[in-house]
Amino acid sequence: MKTFFLFIKQHCRTTGNTFFALFCFALVFGCVSTGKPQLQTESYLLDYPAPVWEPRSRIEDTIRISRFTIASAYNNTNMIFRGNSYAVDSFNYNRWAVNPADMVGDNLLRDLQTSGLFRAAFSRYAVDEGRYLLQGGIEEFFLRTDKSGNKAVLSLDITVKDVKQREPVKRILFQKKYRGEEPLDEQSPKGYCRAMSQTMQKLSRQIIADVYQAVNKTGNK
Known part of the structure; x- marks a missing residue:
């Protein structure tokens, strides 16, 4: 120079x-x-109103949600999309604000607390261990792009345990897989986030209803 x-x-x-x-x-x-x-870079969070419940008898015990696990392929903040069984890609300038495992767990906790179906619902950070423990794992969290249309895909595995039971086999009250898909109303990262939020809203309601029923079957003893 x-x-x-x-x-x-x-x-x-x-x-x-x-x-x-x-x-x-x-x-x-x-x-x-x-x-x-x-x-x-734009960051996105799942956002939807908590499900509304008809009046039900409250379970006079507490429940705690542990941190959700997540499949390694989705264990990051990338907004992932897949066009076939092998290829994986993500948006360059759009990301999730936090790890999907935390977004899903935090929203489910909020929905449980809002439902009023349990005496209290605690996060993993709470000192109170809770009578019941809800564990979850995310198996799929991506945007599927194919000829049938773009859809947000979310699949979860949920387990509920009674921590007061001494025998390991009797601790498990409930285990079930959930899967939801929602088409995009806008072909953009924002539309992807909105579709994933709608998917989570529907699955959250199903999960809470099933957990409530499973705990009630035990007689809440």
């Missing part, structure tokens, strides 16, 4: 070509500029 500027100075002395000097300066500073501005 220093040699180049000396060349410019010498050339201006010998030729007096001011225009040439200005052109060279413009060329140099144009080359070392930052180039194209970086695009801003």
Whole structure:
């Protein structure tokens, strides 16, 4: 760079070509500029109103939700989409704000608390262990793109345990797999987030209803 500027100075002395000097300066500073501005990354969170419940008798015990596990392929904040059984891709400038395992678990906890079906519902951070423990695992969390249309796909595995039971076999009250798909109403990352939110809303209601029924079957003793 220093040699180049000396060349410019010498050339201006010998030729007096001011225009040439200005052109060279413009060329140099144009080359070392930052180039194209970086695009801003957008972050998304699941968002939907908590399910509304008809009046039911409250279970006079507590339940705690542990941190959900998640399949390794989706254990990140990438907004993943898949077009076939093998390829996996994600949006360049759009991401989930937090890991899907935390988004799903946090929303399910909120919905449980809002339902009022248990005396209390606690997060994994609570000191109270709870009479019942809800464990979950995310098996699928992606946007499926194919000829039938783009759909948000979410599949979960839910287990409920009675922690007061000493025998391991008797601890498990309930285990079930859930799967939901929702078509996009807008072909964009925002539309993907909205469709996934609607899927989670439907599955959350199913899960809470099944958990409530399973606990009631034990007589809540």
